Amino acid sequence: MTNNQQHVVTLPPQQLFVSYTPDVVVVGGGASGIAAAIAAARNGADTLLIEQRGYLGGMGTAALVPAFCPYTDGEKPVIRGIGLELLEKMKQAAGEGFLARYKDQLDWVPIDVETLKLVYDEEVQASGAKLLFHTVADQVLLDGDRISGLVISNKSGRSVVQAKLYIDASGDADLAALAGVPFQSGGEQGELQPGTMCYVVTGADQARFHQFLQVSGQAPSLENSVMEAQRNGDLPDGRKKISGLAWITETTVGFNFGHVFGIDGTKAEDLTRAAMEGRRLIKEQIQFLRKYVPGFEHIHLVHSGDQIGIRETRRIQGDYRLVVDDFMTMRSFEDDIARNAYFIDIHLANASTTMQVKHLPRGKSHGVPYRCMLPQGKSNLIVAGRSVSSDRAVQGSLRVMPNCFAMGQAAGVAAAIASLAGSGFRAVPIRELQRKLIDQGAWLGEHPGIAEAAEAEAVSAIVFDTEN
Numbered sequence: 001m002t003n004n005q006q007h008v009v010t011l012p013p014q015q016l017f018v019s020y021t022p023d024v025v026v027v028g029g030g031a032s033g034i035a036a037a038i039a040a041a042r043n044g045a046d047t048l049l050i051e052q053r054g055y056l057g058g059m060g061t062a063a064l065v066p067a068f069c070p071y072t073d074g075e076k077p078v079i080r081g082i083g084l085e086l087l088e089k090m091k092q093a094a095g096e097g098f099l100a101r102y103k104d105q106l107d108w109v110p111i112d113v114e115t116l117k118l119v120y121d122e123e124v125q126a127s128g129a130k131l132l133f134h135t136v137a138d139q140v141l142l143d144g145d146r147i148s149g150l151v152i153s154n155k156s157g158r159s160v161v162q163a164k165l166y167i168d169a170s171g172d173a174d175l176a177a178l179a180g181v182p183f184q185s186g187g188e189q190g191e192l193q194p195g196t197m198c199y200v201v202t203g204a205d206q207a208r209f210h211q212f213l214q215v216s217g218q219a220p221s222l223e224n225s226v227m228e229a230q231r232n233g234d235l236p237d238g239r240k241k242i243s244g245l246a247w248i249t250e251t252t253v254g255f256n257f258g259h260v261f262g263i264d265g266t267k268a269e270d271l272t273r274a275a276m277e278g279r280r281l282i283k284e285q286i287q288f289l290r291k292y293v294p295g296f297e298h299i300h301l302v303h304s305g306d307q308i309g310i311r312e313t314r315r316i317q318g319d320y321r322l323v324v325d326d327f328m329t330m331r332s333f334e335d336d337i338a339r340n341a342y343f344i345d346i347h348l349a350n351a352s353t354t355m356q357v358k359h360l361p362r363g364k365s366h367g368v369p370y371r372c373m374l375p376q377g378k379s380n381l382i383v384a385g386r387s388v389s390s391d392r393a394v395q396g397s398l399r400v401m402p403n404c405f406a407m408g409q410a411a412g413v414a415a416a417i418a419s420l421a422g423s424g425f426r427a428v429p430i431r432e433l434q435r436k437l438i439d440q441g442a443w444l445g446e447h448p449g450i451a452e453a454a455e456a457e458a459v460s461a462i463v464f465d466t467e468n
């Protein structure tokens with residue numbers, strides 16, 4: 001058996017039924033797609049959300065990423081709107097114990113995965129958006145600079161979705177790539193951040209673990225245990241830090257630990273190898289935790305990711321490319337649709353290099369312009385989430401779930417505006433978009449232009465209405 005891409009077969013012409021004709025179709029039900037679908041539907045668009053799995057959440061549920069990255073800049077929430085609503089709903093739904101622990105926390109809140117799946121189902125349905133699970137979008141039909149249809153495959157067969165506006169929230173910019181939008185992947189040598197197979201264990205003893213940290217001096221003690229195990233050959237070389245240790249209850253913990261190198265998340269063969277390598281690593285890690293870390297002697301593995309966690313694949317070329325200088329100078333833009341305060345967090349591409357981390361000062365953030373989501377050459381397609389147009393460093397920061405919620409919400413509101421106007425995404429009046437986002441809870445910063453201009457435009461819109 002080979003994976004020989006030189007041999008091709010020509011398929012016979014096919015006639016497919018048109019299965020759905022929504023105003024807006026969202027492909028991908030991760031953080032960005034969930035927020036996009038809710039926002040589009042709440043703003044009056046007939047919206048369909050397509051997801052290849054049987055539940056929503058993307059990396060946060062399918063790959064068991066154990067916690068939400070910070071919503072704040074260290075002083076105040078930067079990510080608000082739909083993303084913050086969903087976080088609070090999860091806390092409320094996760095039960096009294098969880099709520100008591102995390103009620104006032106906005107940064108690094110652990111993910112209670114089954115609760116979160118249900119919250120996402122309920123909130124998307126409540127918005128009026130329709131859901132179609134177990135469905136893959138695998139072909140786009142083009143008409144000049146427009147997408148005229150999306151071919152989907154599921155147990156019902158293949159069919160075409162004809163929408164006015166298309167939101168690519170696949171995390172991998174699948175639609176954009178299928179539509180021929182140019183993109184980059186990884187670093188200069190094509191190197192990609194590693195994947196991680198996350199998992200959840202039960203039977204841990206949080207009190208005992210915290211006592212161990214107190215006695216031996218917090219996090220370095222854990223790194224010492226990792227290094228000792230690496231020296232003894234009980235763990236492979238590489239990542240020293242157990243960064244994502246998230247206590248869901250006093251006995252149940254989610255882990256983001258270890259790396260699988262050299263995988264491209266847009267290749268099925270790489271994902272297959274990584275799934276198996278990831279599970280093998282977990283086995284070693286469980287043995288390590290039981291042997292070296294007090295509080296974990298009796299842990300039991302209950303769940304590993306349905307797939308390896310993928311940190312980066314494609315970054316589209318959009319109308320603007322957000323670059324590290326914009327991040328470092330905390331730049332604001334006239335067309336900001338979100339603010340980002342999360343640090344640049346690029347994981348090592350192989351076991352012998354180091355992580356690259358750059359923080360902004362507390363209380364500071366930079367703007368995320370609308371143009372980053374507009375793929376070159378396509379008028380009715382927008383991309384939200386970890387594959388928007390940026391350099392690699394900025395992708396290492398923008399990629400986290402709170403930011404994806406914020407970008408998704410903006411894409412959804414923009415789609416609803418464009419649908420009503422019968423226009424493409426570039427014709428969306430930016431002030432109207434910003435005003436709606438602010439009205440609907442998003443925070444676009446204290447950048448003076450936006451709030452004031454949005455207000456001024458609201459006034460002129462009212463005057464115009466009365467004259468009409």
Ligand SMILES: Cc1cc2nc3c(=O)[nH]c(=O)nc-3n(C[C@H](O)[C@H](O)[C@H](O)COP(=O)(O)OP(=O)(O)OC[C@H]3O[C@@H](n4cnc5c(N)ncnc54)[C@H](O)[C@@H]3O)c2cc1C
Pocket residue numbers: 027028029030031032033050051052053056057058059060062063065066067068069070135136137138169170171172174195196197198244256308309310311384385386387399400401402404
């Ligand atoms: C190991 C790891 C640890 C991380 N740690 C954190 C953390 O602690 N906190 C944090 O906030 N973020 C973290 N992140 C980052 C974050 O989880 C992701 O970057 C984020 O989920 C991206 O959101 P998204 O909506 O762009 O894409 P995704 O979450 O990847 O969602 C994309 C969705 O689209 C679906 N899909 C893809 N292609 C198709 C298709 N063709 N047809 C139909 N459906 C499709 C997928 O099934 C998926 O549900 C981590 C990521 C990884 C991998």
